[in-house]
Amino acid sequence: xxxxxxxxxxxxxxxxxxxLESDFSLNDLAERDGRDQVIDDTLWQRCAELGWFALGIxxxxxxxxxxxxEEALLFEEVGxxxxxxxxxxxxxxxxxxxxxxxxxxxxxxLSGERRVALAEPEDxxxxxxxxxxxxxxxLAISGxxxxxxxxxxxxxxxxxxxxxxxxxxxxSIDSDPLCAVDDPSISLRASVLVAAELAGIARATxxxxxxxxxxxxxxxxxxxxxxxxxxxxxxxxVRADAAVNLTRLAALSVVAGHDDAEFQSEAARxxxxxxxxxxxxxxxxxxxxxxxxxxxxxxxxVTRAQFRARTAGTPxxxxxxxxxxxxx
Amino acid sequence: MNLDLTAxxxxxxxxxxxxLAENLPTEERPPEGAEMRAFDLAWQRTLFDGxxxxxxxxxxxxxxxxxDIQQMIWYxxxxxxxxxxxxxxxCTFVGNNHGGPTLILKGSDEQKAEHLPxxxxxxxxxxxxxxxxxxxxxxxxxxxxxxxxxxxxxxxxQKTWTSYAHVADLQELLVRTDSDAPKHKGISWxxxxxxxxxxxVREIETMSHVTxxxxxxxxxxxxxxxxVVGEINDGWRVAMSTLSFERGTAFMADQVELxxxxxxxxxxxxxxxxxDGRRPAIEDExxxxxxxxxxxxxxxxxxxxxxGISRTARTGIPGPEGSMIRLFHGELHQRxxxxxxxxxxxxxxxxxxxxxxxxxxxxxLQSFAYTIGGGTTDIQRNIVGERVLGLPRQ
Ligand SMILES: Cc1cc2nc3c(=O)[nH]c(=O)nc-3n(C[C@H](O)[C@H](O)[C@H](O)COP(=O)(O)OP(=O)(O)OC[C@H]3O[C@@H](n4cnc5c(N)ncnc54)[C@H](O)[C@@H]3O)c2cc1C
Numbered sequence: 243x244x245x246x247x248x249x250x251x252x253x254x255x256x257x258x259x260x261x262l263e264s265d266f267s268l269n270d271l272a273e274r275d276g277r278d279q280v281i282d283d284t285l286w287q288r289c290a291e292l293g294w295f296a297l298g299i300x301x302x303x304x305x306x307x308x309x310x311x312e313e314a315l316l317f318e319e320v321g322x323x324x325x326x327x328x329x330x331x332x333x334x335x336x337x338x339x340x341x342x343x344x345x346x347x348x349x350x351x352l353s354g355e356r357r358v359a360l361a362e363p364e365d366x367x368x369x370x371x372x373x374x375x376x377x378x379x380x381l382a383i384s385g386x387x388x389x390x391x392x393x394x395x396x397x398x399x400x401x402x403x404x405x406x407x408x409x410x411x412x413x414s415i416d417s418d419p420l421c422a423v424d425d426p427s428i429s430l431r432a433s434v435l436v437a438a439e440l441a442g443i444a445r446a447t448x449x450x451x452x453x454x455x456x457x458x459x460x461x462x463x464x465x466x467x468x469x470x471x472x473x474x475x476x477x478x479x480v481r482a483d484a485a486v487n488l489t490r491l492a493a494l495s496v497v498a499g500h501d502d503a504e505f506q507s508e509a510a511r512x513x514x515x516x517x518x519x520x521x522x523x524x525x526x527x528x529x530x531x532x533x534x535x536x537x538x539x540x541x542x543x544v545t546r547a548q549f550r551a552r553t554a555g556t557p558x559x560x561x562x563x564x565x566x567x568x569x570x
Numbered sequence: 571m572n573l574d575l576t577a578x579x580x581x582x583x584x585x586x587x588x589x590l591a592e593n594l595p596t597e598e599r600p601p602e603g604a605e606m607r608a609f610d611l612a613w614q615r616t617l618f619d620g621x622x623x624x625x626x627x628x629x630x631x632x633x634x635x636x637x638d639i640q641q642m643i644w645y646x647x648x649x650x651x652x653x654x655x656x657x658x659x660x661c662t663f664v665g666n667n668h669g670g671p672t673l674i675l676k677g678s679d680e681q682k683a684e685h686l687p688x689x690x691x692x693x694x695x696x697x698x699x700x701x702x703x704x705x706x707x708x709x710x711x712x713x714x715x716x717x718x719x720x721x722x723x724x725x726x727x728q729k730t731w732t733s734y735a736h737v738a739d740l741q742e743l744l745v746r747t748d749s750d751a752p753k754h755k756g757i758s759w760x761x762x763x764x765x766x767x768x769x770x771v772r773e774i775e776t777m778s779h780v781t782x783x784x785x786x787x788x789x790x791x792x793x794x795x796x797x798v799v800g801e802i803n804d805g806w807r808v809a810m811s812t813l814s815f816e817r818g819t820a821f822m823a824d825q826v827e828l829x830x831x832x833x834x835x836x837x838x839x840x841x842x843x844x845x846d847g848r849r850p851a852i853e854d855e856x857x858x859x860x861x862x863x864x865x866x867x868x869x870x871x872x873x874x875x876x877x878g879i880s881r882t883a884r885t886g887i888p889g890p891e892g893s894m895i896r897l898f899h900g901e902l903h904q905r906x907x908x909x910x911x912x913x914x915x916x917x918x919x920x921x922x923x924x925x926x927x928x929x930x931x932x933x934x935l936q937s938f939a940y941t942i943g944g945g946t947t948d949i950q951r952n953i954v955g956e957r958v959l960g961l962p963r964q
Contacts, residue, residue, distance in 0.1 A: 243573055243639050245877040246884075251571060311571060452959045467962040472955035473948070479959055480894045487873035488866075494573045509869035512862060561862035565852070569833055569865070 245490055247315065254297075254308075255315055261292060262323040268539045271326060275406035279375025281327040283354070286376075290354030295332050298431075303340045304349060310431055314438040314493040318486065321442025321518075321550075324542045326407035328373035330435055330553065331360035331381040334428060338381065338388050341428075342421035347390070351379075360553070361391060361415065371411045372549075374398050380415070383554055388428040389419035405545035427496075430507050432554040434493050437510035440550050441485035444517035447525035447543050448478035454529055474524050481517040488513050501570060508564035515557050518547040575643075582640050586647040589620050598926045599655040602781050607695060607737040610660045614692030623666075623690040627674065631686035638819070638879040645826040655925050657823040661734040661782070665689035665696035667820035669742050672759075672812045675887065676800045681761065685740070697738035699729040699762065699786060700809065706731075707949050709744075710753045710806060714788060716745035716760070718795070718802075723747070723760060725768075725791040731943075735771045735784035738764045742812060743793075748803050759805035759812070761797040768792075778924050778935035811887065816944045817896045817953075818878065818888025825875055825899050829868040832906060836861055839913050851913050860909050867902050874898065890957035897950040900940040907934040 247255060265285055274280045289295065298313040299305020306312075313333060320329055332351060335358040339348040350356040361369040361380035371380060380391045396413050403410035452475045455466020465471050492510035496503045522543040526533040533540045551557055575583065593616060600606045617623040618632070626641045627633025634640075648657055658667075670689045673682055688694040705712040714727025725745055735741070741762040748756030764771075768791040774783040800808040839852040839861060851857050874895045882888050910930045911918045917930065924932035941947040955961045 243575060243579070243876060244571060244880045244883070245873065246880045247571055452961065455961050464962050466955070467964050469948075469952070469964060472961050472964075473951040475959055475961060476894075476897070476951040476954035479954060480898050483877075483891075483894055484867070484870035484874055484898060487877040488870040490571060491573070491869075491873040491876065494571060498573055500573070506869065509866040513866040513870050516863065516866075561859060564865055565836070565858055565862040 245487055245494075251312065251315060254312055255319060257292070258294070258316055258319045259323075261289075262319060262325055266323055266325045268324055268542055271407060272537075276403075277375065278400060278409045278411070280373075280407050280409065283376065286327065286357065287354040289327070290352060294329075295336055295354070296352045298333070299336055299340055299348070299352065303345070304352060305336075305340075309493075309497045310434060311490070311493045311497055313431075314434055314489060317435045317438035318442035318445070318489070321439035321546075322446035324407075324443065324446070324539065324546050326373075328358055328360060328377065330432065330439075331358040331373065333435065334383065334388065334432060335379065335381040335390050337428060337431065338390055338423050339421060341423045341425060344390075344421050347420065358390070359393065361413075362553070364412070367414045367416050369413055369415055371398055371413055372403075372408050372553075374411050374413075375409050379420070382415075382419075383429060383432060386426040386429050387422065387424050389422035391415050391419050392417055405542070405549050407542070408546070408549050426504070429554070430496050430503060433507040433511045433560070434489065434496060436550055436553055437485070437489045437492065437507070437514040440514035440518040440547065441482065441489045441510075443543050443547050443550070444478070444485045444514065444521045445482040447518075447521040447540075448475065448482040450540070450543075451475050451478055451521075451525050451528040458530075471528060474528060478521045478524060481521055485510070485514040485517040502568070505564070505567040505569050508560055508567050511555075511560045512557070512564050515547075515551045515560070518543075519551060522547045579637075579640060579643060582636070583643050583647060586622070586644050587650070589622070590647055590651040593620060594651050594653055596654060599659070601923055601925070604737070606782075607661055610662050611692040611695070613660070614662045614666075614690075618691045623692075624670070624686075627670065627686070627690070631674070631682055632690040633686075638882060639876075642822060642826065642875065642879060645823045648823070649827045649830040654927055656827060658821065659925050661695045661697075661737050662689070662692065663820070664698050664734070664742065665694065665740075668812045668815040669696040669698070669740075671815045671819075672742065672808060673799065675811050676759075676808045678796075678799075680796070681799060685761070694739045695734060695737055697732050697735045697741045697764070697784075698812075699732055699735070699741045699743040700812075701731045702728060703730050707946060709809070710757065712744055712746060712757065714743075714745050715749070716747050716758065716793075718747070719792075721795050723758075723793045723795060723798070725760075725762070725788045725793060728785065728787050730774075730785040732771075732784045732786050733943075734782050735764065735786050736773055736782070740764060741786075742799075744805055744809055747805075751803065754806045756803055757805040757809070758802050759799045759808035760793055761799060762791070762793055766791045766793065777938065778932060779921075780924055780936065813945070814888050814890075814892060817950070818882070818892030820944070821896065821899060822875060824903070825871050825895070828899070828903060828906065829872060832861070832864050832868050835906065835910055835913060836865070838910075842913060842915055845912075845915070851915075857909075857913060860905075860912075864902075864906050864909060867898075868906075871895070871899055871902060890953055893945075893950045893953040894958065896944065897947055897954065900947055900950070903940045904937045907937040910934060 296305040301307035357377040359374040359377035361382040398411040492506040624633030629635040716723040743762040844854040922929035922932040
């Protein structure tokens with residue numbers, strides 16, 4: 243039993259980090275605020291070439307052959323960099339396509355050739371879509387049912403998004419899905435990956451506040467020497483540590499097929515949501531006036547956390563699921 | 571990263587659960603005095619005979635030389651066995667959890683040979699004489715004086731908040747051996763025989779009615795110099811090791827038990843009626859929300875504990891990250907018992923003992939200690955801020 247990443251996993255984390263820092267700088271991406279396609283095709287295909295979408299797909303299906311654990315490590319970094327893009331829909335859709343034996347579709351998703359938006363069912367055939375720009379497919383999940391929908395000919399009504407790097411729209415989709423599965427492992431995967439992204443957000447904002455506490459001086463000394471700020475940073479670090487470690491534990495228990503996998507995953511989702519919402523809020527406060535500016539990245543984490551808290555289920559849904567899950 | 575148990579660990583888990591089913595006492599723990607001491611020591615002896623004392627201590631001192639993971643597995647099996655008492659609620663706590671580990675790390679061969687087996691066999695009760703009336707959070711300002719006289723130290727002063735001093739045989743005692751040196755440099759860590767002439771112990775009643783709290787007075791108490799652990803005047807460093815165990819691993823049993831407590835509380839909330847009298851308590855929105863968070867948080871506590879063990883497996887001694895777990899655990903423990911008060915209805919106003927079956931209000935009162943003992947949460951936050959995150963000192 244060991245909860246620290248192996249050498250190989252540290253290498254994956256390092257590569258992902260380096261790539262996100264060079265290709266997904268939030269300051270550069272800010273130019274694309276409000277577009278319906280934030281990540282252009284070249285960049286998306288580069289992510290595909292790095293194997294990010296295929297991490298947890300078995301080698302015989304054209305994947306890299308790792309597991310949900312490595313996918314969760316990727317998502318932790320995606321969260322930590324507030325990286326935009328349909329990572330969740332893409333990876334879940336790849337698993338759905340693999341489950342359905344749709345190898346051609348799987349290949350197109352893994353290569354980044356076809357893009358997948360996320361479609362959250364609202365009412366009947368009404369969906370809330372995110373990351374629809376450039377996508378001709380959408381992944382819809384509801385409970386243990388997951389389906390890949392065809393967006394061809396679907397009319398999308400764009401909406402002003404809380405997070406300008408997460409394009410938002412609504413649409414009604416009537417056509418039959420291209421493929422669908424009824425498989426609880428998809429919703430477990432979704433819970434763990436969203437938890438990982440939220441844990442990454444909690445971690446990055448704890449780090450951002452701590453760094454600022456060391457750099458920014460007032461009254462002739464670093465503001466992080468003041469106990470009020472120091473204690474807030476300590477609390478943020480504890481929340482992040484709890485969320486990161488629990489998410490890793492949950493990923494491992496899903497992969498090991500333990501009886502408590504659902505319990506662990508829902509616990510991770512509930513805890514990471516709380517950690518991200520708290521930490522992103524305090525992170526603005528800890529930066530003072532600059533934290534309230536558009537230019538600073540603090541608000542990006544606030545709105546991303548609010549989005550992810552409501553991606554693939556609301557906080558309330560997940561709290562109820564956790565209370566109903568079996569602990570053993 | 572893996573959750574696998576080795577064949578040996580799995581066998582260990584099975585062995586623990588089988589043994590507990592056959593050997594767990596059914597009677598409740600006497601709450602005070604000589605009876606309590608006798609009960610705690612008898613249980614420690616039973617543990618030793620069964621091979622469950624010093625699971626992660628070296629074999630040469632009577633331990634089993636196994637891993638921290640196995641130690642944790644033992645705590646998990648103990649909590650699962652539905653015990654009539656809490657493992658850490660014992661006068662053997664200090665010896666098992668930080669006195670012994672400090673000696674293993676810093677003691678001389680003679681000190682280890684003399685004391686470690688007795689701790690494991692339930693032949694000696696240890697207490698911790700660190701805090702003083704004028705030195706709590708600022709421990710290094712302690713004032714109890716020790717003067718070298720021949721091959722002895724002569725100790726005069728006062729300690730306070732000394733848990734179990736009234737039933738203890740020995741004490742991990744911090745004294746000032748050099749009053750001229752800077753405050754961290756003039757302290758020594760000594761083994762004090764609590765039966766020495768010149769020691770007076772007075773009990774202090776607590777808000778939870780537990781009577782194991784004491785103050786200890788020293789009037790020219792003579793302690794052989796061979797009882798100094800580490801070097802004379804280097805006691806601060808030894809004390810830091812003691813505290814790293816106290817903050818890092820000592821509460822592992824409590825942390826594991828807390829998860830079982832939340833499950834019991836969920837069962838209570840299904841059976842009891844909500845405050846409006848119209849539905850099961852668990853269907854009350856506020857209760858459901860808090861119970862769900864509590865479940866998430868105790869699960870996270872376990873993940874943090876395993877991560878802590880994974881780190882210690884690489885470094886050998888718990889680092890300052892232990893304070894993150896201690897901080898999280900202390901406040902969570904309090905939140906959970908406060909939640910219990912809102913679930914148990916009219917029973918919230920009936921006082922129970924702190925330990926035993928189906929008790930909630932006693933543990934609720936006792937939970938206030940969890941954010942004070944072993945360093946207050948403010949001090950833990952300072953440690954996390956400065957030693958884990960590297961923020962500048964005030
Ligand atoms: C149940 C229990 C068992 C104990 N058992 C033992 C034992 O066996 N042996 C032993 O030696 N001690 C024991 N203690 C004592 C314990 O270690 C001290 O109570 C603790 O370290 C706090 O010291 P204090 O009581 O002097 O409080 P103080 O240090 O006076 O603190 C008062 C308040 O000021 C705050 N404060 C102090 N300094 C700072 C700072 N720098 N920054 C921010 N806030 C600050 C504190 O957080 C607290 O809220 C026990 C305590 C309890 C409650």
